[in-house]
Amino acid sequence: MQPSRDIARLVEIMAALRNPVGGCPWDLEQDFASIRHYTIEEAYEVADAIERKDFDDLREELGDLLLQPVYHAQMASERGLFDLGDVVEAITQKLIRRHPHVFGEDAARSAGGAKAKWDEVKADERAQKAAKRETVPSVLDDVANTLPALARAEKLTKRAAKVGFDWPDVDAVMAKVTEEIEEVRAAGTDAERHEEMGDLLFAIANLARHMGIDPEAALRDANVKFTRRFHYVEARAREDQVPIAEAGLERLDGYWNEIRAADKLKP
Secondary structure (H helix, E strand, O other): OOOOOOOOHHHHHHHHHHHOOOOHOOOOOOOHHHHHHHHHHHHHHHHHHHOOOOOHHHHHHHHHHHHHHHHHHHHHHHHHOHHHHHHHHHHHHHHHHOOOHHHHOOOOHHHHHHHHHHHHHHHHHHHHHHHHHOOOOOOOOOOOOOOOOOHHHHHHHHHHHHHOOOOOOOOOOHHHHHHHHHHHOOOOOOOHHHHHHHHHHHHHHHHHOOOOHHHHHHHHHHHHHHHHHHHHHHHHHHOOOOOOOOOOOHHHHHHHHHHHHHHHHOO
16 A cells, blocks of 8 residues: 555545454544544644644644544445545535535625625525424524534624624623623622623623634634743743742742733834
8 A cells, every 4th residue: 555645545545444354453443423532633733733834734734634534434434324425525515505606607706795695505504404304493503512612602693693683892792791700700609600600701702703803713822822921930930940839929920920021022
């Protein structure tokens, strides 16, 4: 078996790994549930490479992510459910259907017109899926439960806003955030604090949407900044030959303020 630029070789390799005769014991033990977290993890690693602008890493991580649909399709094929060809056909059908302004006769060539057509087609798709499930369609259908909670909150509020269920402006959402902070402060039990903290985080996700900010990306960036600054704090404690756990908050806060001040001087 030799490497190739042809995706068909990847399908062959995956089939060989899952072959009960001579295949890989670990791969043979896997099922949809056992590898689903790998699928999510690989998507995050792609995002991480993009954020770091490491394009060598991005090439590799995209390969790892590409393996995931091939893996799932192989297991589905073994059960007679579908194969990779069915997956490719489904997404090509969807892209053609959602872009009638490109592949059809519609003339929605502006970005706004194209987005409106996309939303219209997606709404129709949600209605068709609801009909198959024999349920009432909702504008919140297909907002995946498995999304990170902050990202899902932003997407839920975005969907609701499309039908007019939204705050009128940023100031109104700011007021809601302030209200939720006070409700967290007033909560008297663990259960109440849990609920009110959830409401506060939801309101903050909504505020980010109103400001045109991706809350998940903003929090990831904040995590990166905190990690970099805390590494500085650790390094300064080592320079002063003070065990960090014994340094005390005043000293640690001083180190922290040093790196904060340095960051503000950067262009």
